[in-house]
Amino acid sequence: MLAEIITIGDEILIGQIVDTNSAWMAKQLNLIGMKVKQISSVSDDAAHIIEALQQAEKRADVILITGGLGPTKDDITKLTLARYFDMGFRRDEETLQHVTDIFARLNRPMIDLNRKQADVPDRCTVIKNQNGTAPCMWFKEHGKIYVSMPGVPFEMMYLMEEEIIPRLKKAFQLPAIFHKTILTANIGESFLATEIETIEDQLPPHIKLAYLPRLGQVRLRLSGTGTDEKLLHEEVESYAQQIITRISKYVVAEEDIALEKALLDQMKKRKLTLSTAESCTGGYIAHLITQHAGSSAVYMGGGVTYSNELKMSVLGVKAETLTQFGAVSEETVREMAAGAKKHFNTDYAVAVSGIAGPDGGTPEKPVGTVWIAVANRYRVVTRLCVFGNKRAQNIERSAIAALSMILNELRQDED
Amino acid sequence: MLAEIITIGDEILIGQIVDTNSAWMAKQLNLIGMKVKQISSVSDDAAHIIEALQQAEKRADVILITGGLGPTKDDITKLTLARYFDMGFRRDEETLQHVTDIFARLNRPMIDLNRKQADVPDRCTVIKNQNGTAPCMWFKEHGKIYVSMPGVPFEMMYLMEEEIIPRLKKAFQLPAIFHKTILTANIGESFLATEIETIEDQLPPHIKLAYLPRLGQVRLRLSGTGTDEKLLHEEVESYAQQIITRISKYVVAEEDIALEKALLDQMKKRKLTLSTAESCTGGYIAHLITQHAGSSAVYMGGGVTYSNELKMSVLGVKAETLTQFGAVSEETVREMAAGAKKHFNTDYAVAVSGIAGPDGGTPEKPVGTVWIAVANRYRVVTRLCVFGNKRAQNIERSAIAALSMILNELRQDED
Numbered sequence: 013m014l015a016e017i018i019t020i021g022d023e024i025l026i027g028q029i030v031d032t033n034s035a036w037m038a039k040q041l042n043l044i045g046m047k048v049k050q051i052s053s054v055s056d057d058a059a060h061i062i063e064a065l066q067q068a069e070k071r072a073d074v075i076l077i078t079g080g081l082g083p084t085k086d087d088i089t090k091l092t093l094a095r096y097f098d099m100g101f102r103r104d105e106e107t108l109q110h111v112t113d114i115f116a117r118l119n120r121p122m123i124d125l126n127r128k129q130a131d132v133p134d135r136c137t138v139i140k141n142q143n144g145t146a147p148c149m150w151f152k153e154h155g156k157i158y159v160s161m162p163g164v165p166f167e168m169m170y171l172m173e174e175e176i177i178p179r180l181k182k183a184f185q186l187p188a189i190f191h192k193t194i195l196t197a198n199i200g201e202s203f204l205a206t207e208i209e210t211i212e213d214q215l216p217p218h219i220k221l222a223y224l225p226r227l228g229q230v231r232l233r234l235s236g237t238g239t240d241e242k243l244l245h246e247e248v249e250s251y252a253q254q255i256i257t258r259i260s261k262y263v264v265a266e267e268d269i270a271l272e273k274a275l276l277d278q279m280k281k282r283k284l285t286l287s288t289a290e291s292c293t294g295g296y297i298a299h300l301i302t303q304h305a306g307s308s309a310v311y312m313g314g315g316v317t318y319s320n321e322l323k324m325s326v327l328g329v330k331a332e333t334l335t336q337f338g339a340v341s342e343e344t345v346r347e348m349a350a351g352a353k354k355h356f357n358t359d360y361a362v363a364v365s366g367i368a369g370p371d372g373g374t375p376e377k378p379v380g381t382v383w384i385a386v387a388n389r390y391r392v393v394t395r396l397c398v399f400g401n402k403r404a405q406n407i408e409r410s411a412i413a414a415l416s417m418i419l420n421e422l423r424q425d426e427d
Numbered sequence: 428m429l430a431e432i433i434t435i436g437d438e439i440l441i442g443q444i445v446d447t448n449s450a451w452m453a454k455q456l457n458l459i460g461m462k463v464k465q466i467s468s469v470s471d472d473a474a475h476i477i478e479a480l481q482q483a484e485k486r487a488d489v490i491l492i493t494g495g496l497g498p499t500k501d502d503i504t505k506l507t508l509a510r511y512f513d514m515g516f517r518r519d520e521e522t523l524q525h526v527t528d529i530f531a532r533l534n535r536p537m538i539d540l541n542r543k544q545a546d547v548p549d550r551c552t553v554i555k556n557q558n559g560t561a562p563c564m565w566f567k568e569h570g571k572i573y574v575s576m577p578g579v580p581f582e583m584m585y586l587m588e589e590e591i592i593p594r595l596k597k598a599f600q601l602p603a604i605f606h607k608t609i610l611t612a613n614i615g616e617s618f619l620a621t622e623i624e625t626i627e628d629q630l631p632p633h634i635k636l637a638y639l640p641r642l643g644q645v646r647l648r649l650s651g652t653g654t655d656e657k658l659l660h661e662e663v664e665s666y667a668q669q670i671i672t673r674i675s676k677y678v679v680a681e682e683d684i685a686l687e688k689a690l691l692d693q694m695k696k697r698k699l700t701l702s703t704a705e706s707c708t709g710g711y712i713a714h715l716i717t718q719h720a721g722s723s724a725v726y727m728g729g730g731v732t733y734s735n736e737l738k739m740s741v742l743g744v745k746a747e748t749l750t751q752f753g754a755v756s757e758e759t760v761r762e763m764a765a766g767a768k769k770h771f772n773t774d775y776a777v778a779v780s781g782i783a784g785p786d787g788g789t790p791e792k793p794v795g796t797v798w799i800a801v802a803n804r805y806r807v808v809t810r811l812c813v814f815g816n817k818r819a820q821n822i823e824r825s826a827i828a829a830l831s832m833i834l835n836e837l838r839q840d841e842d
Contacts, residue, residue, distance in 0.1 A: 023639055025463040026606070026650070027454025028683070030447050034468070039442030048440045049475070053449070053466040060464070067482065084620050084638045085627075117813060125617045143815060164641070166820050224443065288710075288731065294717025295703075295710030298731040302709025305785050305818055313737040316703065316713040318728040322771060326730070326741065356737060370720055403720055 013184050015046050016068040019053040020061060020080035020089050021163060033078050033168055040172055044181055045189040045237065046074065056080055058092045065096055069156050074180060079163030081146035083125040089160055090149070094133035097153045101131045104138045107147045114145055136160075139175045143167045148175065157183060188241040192252040193268035194232040196259065197416040201225040204232070204259065211254050219248060227412045229264075229271050264419050271415045272300045278422055279310045279360070286418070287356035288314030289327050289348040289363035291339065292382060297362065297411045312358050317348070327351035327363075340365050340377055342385075342394050349385035349392050360421070361387045362414050366397070368406045382410045386421045393421060428599050430461045431483040434468040435476060435495035435504050436578060448493055448583055455587055459596055460604040460652070461489065471495055473507045480511055484571050489595060494578030496561035498540040504575055505564070509548035512568045516546045519553045522562045529560055554590045558582045563590065572598060603656035607667045608683035609647040611674060612831040616640040619647070619674065626669050634663060642820075643827045644679075644686050679834050686830050687715045693837055694725045694775070701833070702771035703729030704742050704763040704778035706754065707797060712777065712826045727773050732763070742766035742778075755780050755792055757800075757809050764800035764807050775836070776802045777829050781812070783821045797825045801836045808836060 017034045024031050031053060038048045049071050054064045061080075068075045080089030094101060108130035115122040129145045132138055139148040144167040151158040159176055161168045180186075196204060201223050205212075212221050218238055224231040234252055238244040256263050265274035279286060288298050288311075295316040301307050315326040320339055323329040328351040329344055337343040348363035366382025373379035380399035385392055397413050399406045432449045439446050446468060453463045464486045469479045476495075483490045495504030509516060523545035530537040544560045547553055554563040559582045566573040574591055576583045595601075611619060616638050620627070627636050633653055639646035649667055653659035671678050680689035694701060703712050703726075710731040716722050730741040735754055738744040743766040744759055752758040763778035781797025788794035795814035800807055812828050814821045 022637060024450065025453055025466065026457045027450045027452070027463075028639070028648075030445065030450040031466075032445050035439065035442045035445040037442070038440055042441050048442075049470065050479075051440065051446075051468040055464065064465070082638065082640065083617050086635075086637050120615065123617055123621065125620065143817060143820065166817060170817070290710075290713075294722075295705075295713025295729070295731065296717075298705075298710025299714045302707075302711075302731070302733065302783075303819060303822065305783075307709075308733055311709075311733055313731045313733040313741070314710070315730055315741070316710060316717070316728045318717065318723055318726055322728040325770065326728070355740065368717075368720075404718060407718065 013046050013074070013186060014049045014072040015041050015074040015076060016049050016072040017051045018061075018064050018068060018075060018077045019051070019163070020056060020077060021053075022055050022086075024053045025055055033163065033165055036165075036169065037076060037078075037172060040177055043189065043191060044177060045186045046180065046184075056086050056088055058088055058095065061089065061092045062096050065158075069154055072156070073184070074157045074159070076176070077158065077160045078168055081160065081162045083129055083145070090131075090133065093136075093149070093151065093158070093160055097133065097135070097151060099133040099135055102134050104130050104132050104147065106140065107132070107138055110140060111145045139171065141167055141171060142174075143170050150179070188238050188244050190236045190241070190244045190248045191268070192234045192248050192266075194252060194256060194263055195229065195265040195267070195269065195271065195274055196232065196262040197229045197264050197271060197419055199230065199259070199262040201230050204230055204262070207259050208232075208255050211251065211258065215251060219251060227409055228416060229412060231268065233268070261423070270300070270304075271412060271419075272297075273304050275415055275419055275422075276301065276304055276307055276310050278419070280306070282422075284310065284360060284422075285312050285358040286310050287312050287352045287358040287361045289352035289361060290314065290316050291318060291323070291348070291364060292366040292368040293364045293407050293410050293414070294318065294368075296407050297364065297414055300411060300415070312356055314352060314356065323348060326355070328355060338377070340367055340381060340383060342383055342396070345383035345385040346392050346394055349387035353387040359388060360418060362418055363387075364410050364414050366406065366410055368403045368410075369401050370403055380406055382406065382413070384410065384414045384417055386414075386417050388421055388425060390425065393417070428461050428489070428601055429464045429487040430456050430489040430491060431464050431487040432466045433476075433479050433483060433490060433492045434466070434578070435471060435492060436468075437470050437501075439468045440470055448578065448580055451580075451584065452491060452493075452587060455592055457604060457606070459592060460601040461595065461599075462604075471501050471503055473503055473510065476504065476507045477511050480573075484569055487571070488599070489572045489574070491591070492573065492575045493583055496575065496577045498544055498560070505546075505548065508551075508564070508566065508573070508575055512548065512550070512566060514548040514550055517549050519545050519547050519562065521555065522547070522553055525555060526560045554586065556582055556586060558585055565594070603653050603659050605651045605656070605659050605663045606683075607649045607663050607681075609667060609671060609678055610644065610680040610682070610684065610686065610689055611647065611677040612644045612679050612686060612827075612834055614645065614674070614677040616645050619645055619677070622674050623647075623670050626666065626673065630666060634666060642824055643831060646683065648683070676838070685715070685719075686827060686834075688719050690830055690834055690837075691716065691719055691722055691725050693834070695721075697837075699725065699775060699837075700727050700773040701725050702727050702767045702773040702776045704767035704776060705729065705731050706733060706738070706763070706779060707781040707783040708779045708822050708825050708829070709733065709783075711822050712779065712829055715826060715830070727771055729767060729771065738763060741770070743770060753792070755782055755796060755798060757798055757811070760798040760800040761807050761809055764802035768802040774803060775833060777833050778802075779825050779829050781821065781825055783818045783825075784816050785818055795821055797821065797828070799825065799829050799832055801829075801832050803836055803840060805840065808832070
């Protein structure tokens with residue numbers, strides 16, 4: 013079963029935004045056993061959109077379209093689809109009500125442009141977009157399925173997860189697919205490969221193992237395809253357990269979750285609390301943690317101590333330490349972690365101080381120099397990382413390294 | 428002059444990596460007045476690649492191809508291009524020397540597979556890839572230009588900047604192109620459209636206006652195409668100024684930057700400092716701000732006061748306030764902002780407290796209820812937002828609303 017993704021909108025073609033939607037959608041489709049044949053980004057131009065539709069329907073069974081559904085003149089996806097399928101328009105009352113409700117809730121007056129969001133091509137099935145005013149439209153035409161979704165990522169994601177994927181599973185006879193992901197940290201990809209080589213060599217052809225490395229963490233994904241769902245499930249699980257047993261000290265989760273979610277789950281189970289003291293990561297670790305529902309059971313809060321003044325007043329770092337060793341030093345980060353643990357009254361505290369760049373480096377402490385400390389009831393451990401010269405990457409790598417360090421301490425603490 | 432980008436490789440189609448190359452390339456092409464008509468990602472499959480080439484050459488003058496140039500069997504771009512243009516192969520001695528040098532430098536033995544990197548289709552011009560072993564190939568066939576580049580981002584970027592862009596400029600008489608972006612906040616897309624309708628209707632056909640809305644901020648982009656660069660620049664600027672004058676109270680930047688960057692720029696110019704006190708946004712505002720280089724000139728830091736204890740100990744929120752009104756209340760958020768301003772010793776402080784969800788809502792304070800306060804030397808202003816039930820979205824919307832509120836106060840402060 014083949015799918016294609018068509019992204020509509022000039023903002024991708026002029027390079028203003030990176031198309032992250034398509035990769036996400038491709039991943040979801042692959043998970044249900046639907047291969048993506050092509051991803052095309054085309055302009056807000058009717059003739060061009062129609063050409064893309066014609067070509068996609070020759071190659072694929074399902075065509076997923078994102079973008080071009082806004083209320084303004086430059087958004088022409090809906091009009092173009094109606095023209096392509098030779099349909100008139102009808103007003104969808106449920107959508108009108110939904111749009112009206114949204115405007116009422118936001119306490120904003122509604123204008124004709126907004127009402128037009130409820131006008132849809134005759135023969136499409138409207139799927140309610142919980143998170144926005146543009147409705148999602150499902151077409152069954154030319155013997156294929158077409159779905160038009162808004163390009164706003166969270167609107168599209170919600171629709172894909174809650175509506176489109178379940179409907180596609182129903183519409184097609186898809187083979188059983190079972191994925192099992194093992195999240196590892198504190199070990200590199202090639203070391204991991206050597207460790208589990210003998211298990212990998214025994215895998216039958218219908219079970220594949222993928223290494224998905226990303227910034228200091230490696231996900232191992234076993235994917236099995238078959239006809240008997242239950243049998244397949246058992247078979248994949250049995251290989252997964254062999255792998256988990258072999259590399260147990262690097263396994264942080266037996267499911268496809270984020271590293272910080274694995275951390276939250278472990279700490280919650282053990283009723284431990286956590287606080288953060290961030291300098292160069294600037295709140296990114298706190299953000300990673302608090303994006304997860306229920307994080308407040310573990311995470312009490314923290315300080316984003318960008319200035320030296322705040323390192324002193326919020327965390328109790330000594331002025332002499334900052335003067336003698338500098339803000340980016342083992343001594344400072346150690347006091348930051350200990351201070352956070354004490355002042356925020358938590359079982360664990362993590363602190364990060366570094367030079368994210370692009371400026372601020374010196375010969376002794378070049379851009380990318382990052383100190384991390386983790387404090388718990390037993391000790392404060394520190395680690396020096398030397399990353400590269402890209403600010404965003406340094407922030408992300410520091411955060412991942414900090415989370416991995418806490419996970420490592422949790423394991424020590426358990427032993 | 429039109430270009431197309433074809434990305435070859437299964438890793439994009441299975442959603443393993445996000446195609447960031449294409450947006451970057453599109454931006455570079457746009458800067459020299461070359462419009463990108465379509466971006467296509469296709470699989471490592473000869474027939475599919477050929478189909479993509481055939482379609483692209485019908486629409487565009489230049490076809491830029493990335494990926495599929497590795498030494499292994501699954502990389503078939505070079506073979507496919509030779510087949511498509513009906514060419515034999517020749518060994519390029521300069522490339523062979525380059526590959527040999529690289530292996531010598533890495534102190535690795537070279538095998539036949541590596542030597543094959545130097546075999547190129549007869550009639551192509553080889554462009555040296557300074558950063559890797561796969562040569563870049565320039566074809567002039569079927570009356571069009573085709574360029575095949577490696578997919579590794581820094582190899583491609585170097586080739587584009589140093590070789591391809593200069594050659595394209597030489598090869599074509601390119602029109603001048605000029606984009607002007609206006610960033611607005613605190614106004615919806617359709618209101619904006621109504622406000623500037625009469626200006627939009629007067630735009631000549633060679634100047635287009637696009638609305639790029641995203642969570643409470645809307646970017647307006649004017650794009651002009653012409654022959655006289657200076658004239659075009661003036662013309663687009665003149666329409667931009669008309670728009671800016673008309674909607675001046677919503678304009679936060681006259682360039683294409685992030686909302687928080689606009690805020691940092693304004694505050695830096697006025698030598699004002701900022702701190703944050705975040706509950707439900709959990710460090711996200713701090714992260715948005717600190718991802719920008721130089722933010723430390725304005726941003727001193729802040730507290731991620733997730734627990735009530737931290738709201739009291741770090742920000743000085745009174746226990747009675749929390750008991751009487753709750754953590755999500757106007758009173759609490761007001762004390763948070765005032766406390767941050769005072770304890771972190773900054774000119775401005777912003778505080779956010781809300782129920783991000785999915786749990787924690789009550790009939791009086793449903794999920795999505797968010798209080799925001801901004802404190803400066805004159806006053807503390809507060810605002811109640813009622814968003815939806817999606818956690819990630821509530822966090823993002825709260826952050827954008829908070830940033831917009833600070834921008835609004837900065838404007839008041841100026842008047």
